[in-house]
Amino acid sequence: MAAPIGKTCLSCWKLIIRPSSRLLKEFRRTYKVWDEPVSRAFFRRREEAGPEPDRHRSEWINWNYEAEVFAFGKRLGEDFKEETLRRAFTHRSYIEIEEKRRTDLGIDLRAAPLGLTDNEELAEIGEETAERYIKAFLRHSYPRMFEEGICAISDYLTADEMLADIARNIGIADLMLCADFPPEIETLSKTFKAVVGALHEDQGQKKAAAFVRDFVLPQLIGKDINEMWNVVNPMGLLTVVLNNQGQEPPEPRLLWSSASQCMMSLYYVGIYSNKQLIAKAPGETVLIAEEMAARNALKKILGTADYRAPLPLGKMAENLNLDYDKKNISVGDITVDEHKLLHSAETTM
Known part of the structure; x- marks a missing residue:
C-alpha cells in the first residue's frame, strides 16, 4: 500500500534541509579555530609598531x-x-x-x-x-x-x-x-x-x-586675488585714486542699520563720489563697513571685482600678445607725480 502523500513530502523535506555528515565534516575541516585570535594578535602588533615609514620610490623592486x-x-x-x-x-x-x-x-x-x-x-x-x-x-x-x-x-x-x-x-x-x-x-x-x-x-x-x-x-x-595684496589704508588709497581721476573725494554714508543695540548688529555703509554711489558693504561696526566699502570701490576701479571675467587659461592664452617690458602704475607714482598719474589713469581706465 502506498504511503500517504503528506508523510512522503515531509521525509523529502527533511532530507533537503538536514545537512549530511559529509558536509559537516567539510565545514569542521575548513573552519580554523586559531584564525581569529591570530588575526587579532597581528592587528595589535601592527598598531604597536606604528605606521609604515616613508620610503623612497627607488627602494621598491620595480623601480627603473x-x-x-x-x-x-x-x-x-x-x-x-x-x-x-x-x-x-x-x-x-x-x-x-x-x-x-x-x-x-x-x-x-x-x-x-x-x-x-x-x-x-x-x-x-x-x-x-x-x-x-x-x-x-x-x-x-x-x-x-x-x-x-x-x-x-x-x-x-x-x-x-x-x-x-x-x-x-x-x-x-x-x-x-x-x-x-x-x-x-x-x-x-x-x-x-x-x-x-x-x-x-x-x-x-x-x-x-x-x-x-x-x-x-x-x-x-577659486582664489580671491584681492586677499593676496594687503592694502593697509583702503580709504586713503581710494581718495588719492579718485582725486587723480578728477573726481570728488569719497564720502561714506550710513545707508541702514539693523540690531544696533545688541551683539548681532549690522551696518551698511555706502561710498559716494560726485553724488553717485560707487560701492557699498556691510559690517559689524560702522568703521568695518566703511573699510569694506572702500575695498569694494577699489576692486571696481582696479578691475578685480568678484564678477570679473575669468582668466584666459589653456588654449585661450596661447595667442596672447604679452609685453614683458611694460609695467603697471605703482602706488608711489600716483602719490608723488599727480600729472603723470592723471595721464596714465585716463589711458588705462
Missing part, C-alpha cells in the same frame, strides 16, 4: 630610473633631453654626499670624477622665466591693477610652498636626487624651477612659458 626619467616628459607632453632633465633633478646636496662617500672609501675624485652637475644654473633660469611670464600675464589680465598687487600675486604663485606642492603632484619628488628624504620644501621648489629652466634650455622660452601657464597659473582658480 632611466625609464621613469624618460616617461616624466612624456606624461607632461614635453620633449626634454635626457641629459638636461637629469641635471635638473640633481641637487647640490646629492653631489656633496656622493663625493664624501667616495672620499671615505679612498677613491680619488680626480681620477674617477662623479660626472654630475647640479641644478643651480637651471633653477635660476627657470625662476627668471616663471616670474617674467607670470607678471606679464597678470599685467595683461589686470591692466588697471597697481604694480604692487601684481608683484604680490606673483609672489604667491612662486612661493616655495606653492611650487613644492606642484612638484609633488607631477612626480618630481620621486625622481629628484638629493640628500634629504622626504625632500624639503625649498629643495622641491628649486627642482621645479630647474625643470622649467631645462625646458627653456631645450625648447626655448615659449615652451617654458606655456609650461608655467599650464601648471602654475591654474593655482589662481
Whole structure:
C-alpha cells in the first residue's frame, strides 16, 4: 500500500534541509579555530609598531630610473633631453654626499670624477622665466591693477610652498636626487624651477612659458586675488585714486542699520563720489563697513571685482600678445607725480 502523500513530502523535506555528515565534516575541516585570535594578535602588533615609514620610490623592486626619467616628459607632453632633465633633478646636496662617500672609501675624485652637475644654473633660469611670464600675464589680465598687487600675486604663485606642492603632484619628488628624504620644501621648489629652466634650455622660452601657464597659473582658480595684496589704508588709497581721476573725494554714508543695540548688529555703509554711489558693504561696526566699502570701490576701479571675467587659461592664452617690458602704475607714482598719474589713469581706465 502506498504511503500517504503528506508523510512522503515531509521525509523529502527533511532530507533537503538536514545537512549530511559529509558536509559537516567539510565545514569542521575548513573552519580554523586559531584564525581569529591570530588575526587579532597581528592587528595589535601592527598598531604597536606604528605606521609604515616613508620610503623612497627607488627602494621598491620595480623601480627603473632611466625609464621613469624618460616617461616624466612624456606624461607632461614635453620633449626634454635626457641629459638636461637629469641635471635638473640633481641637487647640490646629492653631489656633496656622493663625493664624501667616495672620499671615505679612498677613491680619488680626480681620477674617477662623479660626472654630475647640479641644478643651480637651471633653477635660476627657470625662476627668471616663471616670474617674467607670470607678471606679464597678470599685467595683461589686470591692466588697471597697481604694480604692487601684481608683484604680490606673483609672489604667491612662486612661493616655495606653492611650487613644492606642484612638484609633488607631477612626480618630481620621486625622481629628484638629493640628500634629504622626504625632500624639503625649498629643495622641491628649486627642482621645479630647474625643470622649467631645462625646458627653456631645450625648447626655448615659449615652451617654458606655456609650461608655467599650464601648471602654475591654474593655482589662481577659486582664489580671491584681492586677499593676496594687503592694502593697509583702503580709504586713503581710494581718495588719492579718485582725486587723480578728477573726481570728488569719497564720502561714506550710513545707508541702514539693523540690531544696533545688541551683539548681532549690522551696518551698511555706502561710498559716494560726485553724488553717485560707487560701492557699498556691510559690517559689524560702522568703521568695518566703511573699510569694506572702500575695498569694494577699489576692486571696481582696479578691475578685480568678484564678477570679473575669468582668466584666459589653456588654449585661450596661447595667442596672447604679452609685453614683458611694460609695467603697471605703482602706488608711489600716483602719490608723488599727480600729472603723470592723471595721464596714465585716463589711458588705462
